Amino acid sequence: MPQKRLSVVVTRRLPEVVETRLTELFDVTLREDDTPMTRAELVAAVASADVLVPTITDVIDAGLIGQAGPNLRLIANYGAGVDHIDVETARARGIMVSNTPGVMTDDTADMVMGLMLAVTRRMQEGLAVMQADQWQGWAPTAFLGARLGGKRLGILGMGRIGQAVARRARAFGMQIHYHNRRRLRTETEEALEATWWESLDQMVARMDVISVNCPHTPSTFHLLNARRLKLMKPSAVLVNTSRGEVIDEAALTRMLKARDLGGAGLDVYQHGIKGHPDLVNMPNVVMLPHMGSATLEGRVEMGEKVIINVKTFADGHRPPDQVVPAML
DSSP, X not given: OOOOOOEEEEOSOOOHHHHHHHHHHSEXXXXXXXXXXXXXXXXXXXXXXXXXXXXXXXOBOHHHHTTOOTTOOEEEOSSSOOTTBOHHHHHHTTOEEEOOTTTTHXXXXXXXXXXXXXXXXXXXXXXXXXXXXXXXXXXXXXXXXOOSTTOEEEEEOOSHHHHHHHHHHHHTTOEEEEEOXXXXXXXXXXXXXXXXXXXXXXXXXXXXXXXXXXXXXXXXXXXXXXXXXXXXOTTOEEEEOSOGGGBOHHHHHHHHHTTOSXXXXXXXXXXXXXXXXXXXXXXXXXXXXXXXXXOXXXXXXHHHHHHHHHHHHHTTSOOTTEEOGGGO
């Protein structure tokens, strides 16, 4: 008798090559359009599936997990971050959680550098002038920004992405500093020419650019609160491609409006897709719609990791990218 194929529900549209391979391997329910599932649709999915493949837009909390059917045994997240999943409750219910780490490292680090350049070189202001057909020609003092070479970069969170940012920033001639809950090994610090700060307050006060690359956890919520933001130099630039919740967005907005900060490059926001409305038209702020990992190559690689995790689980083994509470 052939083995029964796993029932897999995918909550969002994925690249065609990923959807096709999932269909070849499993009994898959794909999303017809690219909108997030409603709560009712998520409830129906966890009640019927063996495996749920959610994304960051899906809130997989204790209430939802409590309505899971007896067959749900794996939540194979399409993405590295799992702060939208109640991992502890899932584990208590005997449901494994996996993610896709390492895939988005280079793409996100590239975007960090792009945002740094966009803010410090005033690209948004220049683009606005060109789009409005208001450019009056070159002038020696027009659109003067700042070069990155020689500037101090403070990286908040020195995991895979933070280290990839450090390598790129060194190529721009920046001085690398970092704060992490654990200090890197000596050989890694030396390779990155990075200086560790045990005190986040002391690091923040001395940097020209701060890049947020730590995950959102209870301990990092508003890690850059109003008090810490005020420690930053008035000329400093803040870049966030990690999670919006790490920064007190209201306090950041007040400081930017008052020109108490040089600028900000934001790819994520505290309240999901809605950044603070006052940020939208600020000339010293570049806002992107969570594009940090948005390359076709990266999205396909994420899908391949999901497939490996689900296939390994189907074969009776633990997924290679299983997430446990101790990792969070």
